[in-house]
Amino acid sequence: MFKKLLKSSIAKFSLPALIIFILLSSPACNYNQGGNSESFFNSYPAIANTADSDINSNLDWPHENSDLLPDPALLFGKLPNGFKYVLMKNTNPKDRVSLHLNVQVGSIHETDKQLGLSHFIEHMLFCGSKHFKPGELVKYFQSIGMQFGPDANAHTGFYETVYDILLPEGNKKTMENGLAVMKDFAEGALLLQSEIDRERKVILAEKRTRDSASYRTFVSVMKFLLPETRISKRFPIGEKEVIKNANHNLLKAYYDTWYRPDNMILVMVGDFDQKQAAMLIEEKFSTLYARAPIQQRPDIGVINHKGIKTFYHFEKETGKTTVTIEVINKKIIEPDSVFFQRKQLLKNIADQIVQNRLDKIVSKTTSPFTSASISSGINFYQIESSDISAETSPENWEESLSLLEKTLRKALKYGFTKSELEIIKKDFLSRLDNAVKKMPTRNSTLLFRVGIFFTALSRLDKKP
Numbered sequence: 001m002f003k004k005l006l007k008s009s010i011a012k013f014s015l016p017a018l019i020i021f022i023l024l025s026s027p028a029c030n031y032n033q034g035g036n037s038e039s040f041f042n043s044y045p046a047i048a049n050t051a052d053s054d055i056n057s058n059l060d061w062p063h064e065n066s067d068l069l070p071d072p073a074l075l076f077g078k079l080p081n082g083f084k085y086v087l088m089k090n091t092n093p094k095d096r097v098s099l100h101l102n103v104q105v106g107s108i109h110e111t112d113k114q115l116g117l118s119h120f121i122e123h124m125l126f127c128g129s130k131h132f133k134p135g136e137l138v139k140y141f142q143s144i145g146m147q148f149g150p151d152a153n154a155h156t157g158f159y160e161t162v163y164d165i166l167l168p169e170g171n172k173k174t175m176e177n178g179l180a181v182m183k184d185f186a187e188g189a190l191l192l193q194s195e196i197d198r199e200r201k202v203i204l205a206e207k208r209t210r211d212s213a214s215y216r217t218f219v220s221v222m223k224f225l226l227p228e229t230r231i232s233k234r235f236p237i238g239e240k241e242v243i244k245n246a247n248h249n250l251l252k253a254y255y256d257t258w259y260r261p262d263n264m265i266l267v268m269v270g271d272f273d274q275k276q277a278a279m280l281i282e283e284k285f286s287t288l289y290a291r292a293p294i295q296q297r298p299d300i301g302v303i304n305h306k307g308i309k310t311f312y313h314f315e316k317e318t319g320k321t322t323v324t325i326e327v328i329n330k331k332i333i334e335p336d337s338v339f340f341q342r343k344q345l346l347k348n349i350a351d352q353i354v355q356n357r358l359d360k361i362v363s364k365t366t367s368p369f370t371s372a373s374i375s376s377g378i379n380f381y382q383i384e385s386s387d388i389s390a391e392t393s394p395e396n397w398e399e400s401l402s403l404l405e406k407t408l409r410k411a412l413k414y415g416f417t418k419s420e421l422e423i424i425k426k427d428f429l430s431r432l433d434n435a436v437k438k439m440p441t442r443n444s445t446l447l448f449r450v451g452i453f454f455t456a457l458s459r460l461d462k463k464p
Helices: 002-010 117-124 136-143 172-187 193-209 213-225 240-245 248-258 274-285 338-363 394-414 418-441 444-457
Strands: 019-024 074-078 084-089 097-103 152-156 161-167 264-270 309-314 321-330 369-379 383-392
Touching: 019 394, 074 274, 084 274, 097 172, 117 152, 117 161, 117 193, 117 248, 136 172, 161 172, 172 274, 193 240, 193 248, 213 309, 264 274, 321 394, 338 369, 338 383, 338 394, 338 418, 369 394, 383 394
Parallel strands: 019 309, 084 264
Antiparallel strands: 019 321, 074 084, 097 161, 097 264, 152 161, 321 383, 369 383
């Protein structure tokens, strides 16, 4: 029975509906990460930071609609204005607090006349706010032993804008100061025209810097894979004309529309008193209010892949060639549950068995490719993808593609052996055991990035 389930898990590759693409000489195509890499989607932070959940859910927290229990170390809270927070005490490193404000707006939410405003506002919040005039915030960070970049930063993705601060201490005064900065981010942006004009040059320079082989490949692949979606038309860096013409009124309207308390989640992980932090959050953020009418979140668009589609992209700058067979579809969103996790586990096991087969091929001197991987996952909240990929040389792309197809077809047709399954089971159990042993030494920043962050957004932080 278990073998049948495994076979059905690998059957996510429907041969009549495949996408085949070849990427020549592009660093973005390096799927190999120690022989167990992730898909093309997850090669990019703006994608990897999205979780698989119902982004329009009216529930406060995902565990309210799940038979899975959250980690008891998590403290959840919601203020009357809709502002949410989740706190976790962790003493690694000692006396440090990882503080994050997640604003659930990104480039997906922009109209055609707003392309790039989410990212522009991210920049502007460090350029003057209610309690920190232009230039003062960086000086404040330095005065308490923080450095802009390593200890204070932000990023904008397709679905969210996240502000990160690493506080040097977890005492009441330091937490108050950190929360004051976050509150200014939430409601106090000055958006001075002089600062907008200055920062515009920085953003345009950043856009020019991003014009690399890697980024061009990313854009081309997204336009091929998702041509009828907002994703392929709304990259976080934005459009040059919008950036050049952005002014106070345009940015202020966007800021007021989306930076509202019921669209924010504050996450704190570190060496601090949870009850004290909860009281400070309530004092600071209870006065937040919506400054504009609520806007409906846009649908991402249509995914309509039928038959076999092929794609080719060439970059002259580097010397790598990647061939990929992939399937994607728009996922019907389902809540996290034991049933859902069991399905994911079967997919992971099936992927890993095929990965082991690919690793054996790579180890042979006759292999046409130097690395290969298989992966599956959910991206952009609603897109389910599965791919098998190999890195090779330009002259060996056909042989590599043929061998990938044969490896995939063998798994689809014949499934897996008992011995292959036993190897994976042993490895999975060993990793789970190691995860349990490492729980007391989990790093606060890492907890946010790989666990608590997704708890705040959409999923549960489950104990191993």
